[in-house]
Amino acid sequence: MSIGEMLAATVPMARTLNLQFGDVTAERAEVTLPDQAEYHNHVGGPHAGAMFTLAESASGAIVLAAFGDQLSRAVPLAVSAEIAYKKLAMGQVKAVATLGRPVADVVAELDEGKRPEFPVAIEIRREDGAVTGEMTVIWTLRPNK
Template identity: 80%
Template sequence: MSVGEMLAATVPMVRTLDLAFGEITPERAVAHLPDQAAYHNHVGGPHAGAMFTLAESASGAIVLAAFGEQLTRA
């Protein structure tokens, strides 16, 4: 299972926002937030909460890629 698939399976907000992941390495994560009207703000752009969740999910993907093998030690 890829890191992106694992995040989608375990993090409800990843599924709620339908986030998609591309490249994930210990140094970089590419994540996509589909343009969905339900998650727009009052001026028609992506809501800050959705963008924060995208960034937080990408940072989580990097942490998992970098340290995933060590998680059983914590």
Template identity: 75%
Template structure:
């Protein structure tokens, strides 16, 4: 089962918004949000909440790809997020998330008994390539006690 299939099966919002997993690696994930009238805002574009969910879901895919082997000893959790809406979003959107620290560095902190934090940046684009939003989500690996 792919990461996208696993997340679609276990995360209800992924199914609700019909998010599509186009690429998932330990360094990068690309997700698509189809244009759906039921999730549009007052100006005919995707609602800000749908855009946030798209971006946050892309970061979660990177986390699972990069740190899935650590799930037996730590729980990945988002700590905080910052979102900037830059241009009017219309039509289908694509979010590209990128891990901001080397995974080996994060795992080394976990090995030392620390609770590492790491950023994942996201760029959300329209079909024409215009960047409509940017996000940074700070994640942690909380060690199991």
């Protein structure tokens, strides 16, 4: 099962928005929100909440790709998120997430018994390539008790 299939199976909101998971690695994750009238805002583009969910889902995909092998000993949790809407988004939009710390550094902190935190940066782009939003999600790996 791919990470996209796993997220679609376990995260109802990803299914609700019909998110499409593209390339997902420990370094980069791409997720697309199709253009769907039922999730439009008052100006005919994707609703801010749908774009937030798109970007947060891309961050979750990269976290699973990077730290999926740690799930037996830690739970990934979003600690905080900040989003900036830069330009009007219309039509289909794609979120591209990148991990903000080396995987080995985060795992080393976990090995030391710490609860590591790390940022994931996400850009939301229109089909013409224009950046319509930027988001940062701070994640943690909470060690199992």
